[in-house]
Amino acid sequence: xRTSFAIGIDVGGTRIAAGxxxxxxxxxxxxxxxxPTNGPFGIVDTIIEAVEHMSEGVxxxxxxxxxxxxxxxxxxxxxxxxxxxxxxxxxxDVRSLVLSRVRHEVTIDNDGNLAANGEYRFGAAKGARDFxxxxxxxxxxxxxxxxxxxxxGSRGMGGExxxxxxxxxxxxxxxxGKGHLESYLxxxxxxxxxxxxxxxxxxxxxxxxxxGDISQVNAEAVIKAALKGDEAAREILLEGGExxxxxxVGLVNLLNPRLIVIGGGIGExxxxxxxxxxxxxxxxxxxxxxxxxxxxxxxxxxxxxLGAAALAFDEHDSREAIHR
Amino acid sequence: xRTSFAIGIDVGGTRIAAGxxxxxxxxxxxxxxxxPTNGPFGIVDTIIEAVEHMSEGVxxxxxxxxxxxxxxxxxxxxxxxxxxxxxxxxxxDVRSLVLSRVRHEVTIDNDGNLAANGEYRFGAAKGARDFxxxxxxxxxxxxxxxxxxxxxGSRGMGGExxxxxxxxxxxxxxxxGKGHLESYLxxxxxxxxxxxxxxxxxxxxxxxxxxGDISQVNAEAVIKAALKGDEAAREILLEGGExxxxxxVGLVNLLNPRLIVIGGGIGExxxxxxxxxxxxxxxxxxxxxxxxxxxxxxxxxxxxxLGAAALAFDEHDSREAIHR
Numbered sequence: 009x010r011t012s013f014a015i016g017i018d019v020g021g022t023r024i025a026a027g028x029x030x031x032x033x034x035x036x037x038x039x040x041x042x043x044p045t046n047g048p049f050g051i052v053d054t055i056i057e058a059v060e061h062m063s064e065g066v067x068x069x070x071x072x073x074x075x076x077x078x079x080x081x082x083x084x085x086x087x088x089x090x091x092x093x094x095x096x097x098x099x100x101d102v103r104s105l106v107l108s109r110v111r112h113e114v115t116i117d118n119d120g121n122l123a124a125n126g127e128y129r130f131g132a133a134k135g136a137r138d139f140x141x142x143x144x145x146x147x148x149x150x151x152x153x154x155x156x157x158x159x160x161g162s163r164g165m166g167g168e169x170x171x172x173x174x175x176x177x178x179x180x181x182x183x184x185g186k187g188h189l190e191s192y193l194x195x196x197x198x199x200x201x202x203x204x205x206x207x208x209x210x211x212x213x214x215x216x217x218x219x220g221d222i223s224q225v226n227a228e229a230v231i232k233a234a235l236k237g238d239e240a241a242r243e244i245l246l247e248g249g250e251x252x253x254x255x256x257v258g259l260v261n262l263l264n265p266r267l268i269v270i271g272g273g274i275g276e277x278x279x280x281x282x283x284x285x286x287x288x289x290x291x292x293x294x295x296x297x298x299x300x301x302x303x304x305x306x307x308x309x310x311x312x313x314l315g316a317a318a319l320a321f322d323e324h325d326s327r328e329a330i331h332r
Numbered sequence: 333x334r335t336s337f338a339i340g341i342d343v344g345g346t347r348i349a350a351g352x353x354x355x356x357x358x359x360x361x362x363x364x365x366x367x368p369t370n371g372p373f374g375i376v377d378t379i380i381e382a383v384e385h386m387s388e389g390v391x392x393x394x395x396x397x398x399x400x401x402x403x404x405x406x407x408x409x410x411x412x413x414x415x416x417x418x419x420x421x422x423x424x425d426v427r428s429l430v431l432s433r434v435r436h437e438v439t440i441d442n443d444g445n446l447a448a449n450g451e452y453r454f455g456a457a458k459g460a461r462d463f464x465x466x467x468x469x470x471x472x473x474x475x476x477x478x479x480x481x482x483x484x485g486s487r488g489m490g491g492e493x494x495x496x497x498x499x500x501x502x503x504x505x506x507x508x509g510k511g512h513l514e515s516y517l518x519x520x521x522x523x524x525x526x527x528x529x530x531x532x533x534x535x536x537x538x539x540x541x542x543x544g545d546i547s548q549v550n551a552e553a554v555i556k557a558a559l560k561g562d563e564a565a566r567e568i569l570l571e572g573g574e575x576x577x578x579x580x581v582g583l584v585n586l587l588n589p590r591l592i593v594i595g596g597g598i599g600e601x602x603x604x605x606x607x608x609x610x611x612x613x614x615x616x617x618x619x620x621x622x623x624x625x626x627x628x629x630x631x632x633x634x635x636x637x638l639g640a641a642a643l644a645f646d647e648h649d650s651r652e653a654i655h656r
Binding site: 081083090091137138152154155157159160161162163164165166167168169171172173174175176177183184185186187188250251254255257258259261262263264265266292293294295296297300 | 405407414415461462476478479481483484485486487488489490491492493495496497498499500501507508509510511512574575578579581582583585586587588589590616617618619620621624
């Protein structure tokens with residue numbers, strides 16, 4: 009039976025987005041709501057409310073299923089949440105909790121993998137057999153597509169692009185490691201540098217973006233000041249771009265992808281950061297690997313929703329194929 | 333037609349090894365000869381002599397073909413040598429030059445990929461769907477097997493494990509980059525640290541291994557002294573193991589492999605180095621990825637020959653399947 013819609017849910021550190029998506033990738037209806045801060049059940053309740061909202065007025069048999077992206081390390085085969093830095097979801101059986109209260113199949117995956125899936129099915133990576141997706145946001149996530157398939161590794165947990173070591177004696181990473189890409193390029197890292205800058209004479213522009221209150225300086229303040237032309241703020245992000253470039257040197261030497269897609273809030277806002285990363289990669293990667301194309305994500309905030317919906321369609325179609 | 337033998341050639345920086353190999357991986361005959369230093373044609377001549385030597389007394393129709401591993405970056409689809417640090421083979425059409433003078437099909441590949449192929453078909457990685465092979469020798473090479481297939485990337489040049497950035501401000505790498513794994517763990521890097529040590533009071537044991545001549549101190553002198561229990565020499569290699577561990581943190585976070593096989597001369601000689609790398613990886617990788625198994629290569633010096641022969645069998649069988 010060929011269903012018409014899937015529901016994609018994208019759980020982020022600060023907001024939960026949901027969409028009712030057609031097979032060809034059109035988002036028919038969507039909604040965003042802040043991520044609850046009252047624990048895992050609040051998050052699950054919000055997911056269920058979003059599902060109910062999306063499925064209003066649609067016949068249940070027209071819905072292929074529900075895909076949920078979580079900012080977490082997920083064992084895809086077990087459908088379990090193994091590890092989660094920014095939300096209290098580690099060990100929470102999100103899939104079963106949702107499944108018990110809705111009428112559709114539920115599949116969970118890492119949000120970076122789903123953003124990659126969205127760009128592959130409907131966006132900047134359409135038709136690319138080998139590409140790397142990086143999402144620059146609160147964390148640095150991503151997904152690998154290798155030989156035309158999402159690559160998840162032996163336990164379904166590959167693709168953690170943000171947790172490659174780029175500087176052995178580098179700063180701590182929110183994951184507990186040291187000198188990872190995310191230690192330099194996640195929102196907390198950029199915010200910390202912004203706070204330091206805001207306490208100096210050159211930090212006026214960044215401080216202004218935080219209404220003069222240094223305790224309110226965050227990554228967005230740095231980005232806004234940089235986009236308005238402030239050199240010191242721009243320098244912080246350009247240095248992030250250089251670190252990203254060095255991580256990409258390793259990645260292209262290892263995986264020789266054709267295409268690199270940079271998405272996430274920071275990646276989509278800061279073209280100059282992505283350009284600097286591309287320059288560094290092209291200058292320092294091994295011969296023959298430098299021709300990887302760089303592009304910014306095309307789907308913006310919808311990448312996660314679309315990737316999650318595409319996953320739900322795929323899972324539905326595999327089940328149908330088995331039952332046929 | 334089911335052929336009985338393939339010829340595997342493994343071209344190294346210092347020696348060219350050749351073997352006549354049965355389908356099940358038995359090396360029926362093999363030979364090693366120093367790598368000529370009189371330019372590319374000398375190397376090609378030596379390869380051809382090795383082929384003639386291996387095929388003596390075997391009916392040509394019993395030989396599936398010739399596989400050649402080169403310490404070079406190879407565009408596998410084009411069968412071209414793109415880049416070669418340690419031998420003068422960049423841009424040399426090794427495949428055609430050999431093909432024009434022998435009676436069998438010829439396929440070239442990167443030596444690290446072929447060592448991985450050998451371990452996968454006949455050695456420590458038999459049956460592993462996802463594993464990473466690292467060869468620690470003059471350079472740090474390797475190969476990726478993902479989802480049960482050798483992974484070569486979009487242009488056939490993936491798998492350069494030695495050229496991941498582990499320290500952005502690190503020492504130069506023979507490839508021209510900076511702070512790559514090979515900058516710390518290749519023979520030249522170990523030799524340089526050995527020379528430095530040999531000039532100090534603690535360097536007596538290493539100097540002794542070079543017959544008291546500091547200009548003769550090389551990586552092998554460091555390894556020999558370490559294996560005899562010299563702490564200072566051991567420390568050099570343990571530090572190399574730590575850097576390897578950090579590179580592996582990034583690799584397992586990215587690729588979530590089940591198995592890591594460490595081969596090459598240094599990898600097979602220095603179990604304590606491999607152990608240190610495993611400790612670092614297990615302490616610092618993300619949860620759920622730390623259970624990757626470490627093992628040393630099983631095939632020793634034959635890994636390259638066996639992998640090259642397996643490639644020749646595969647290529648032969650694909651041609652047969654197409655013609656059938």
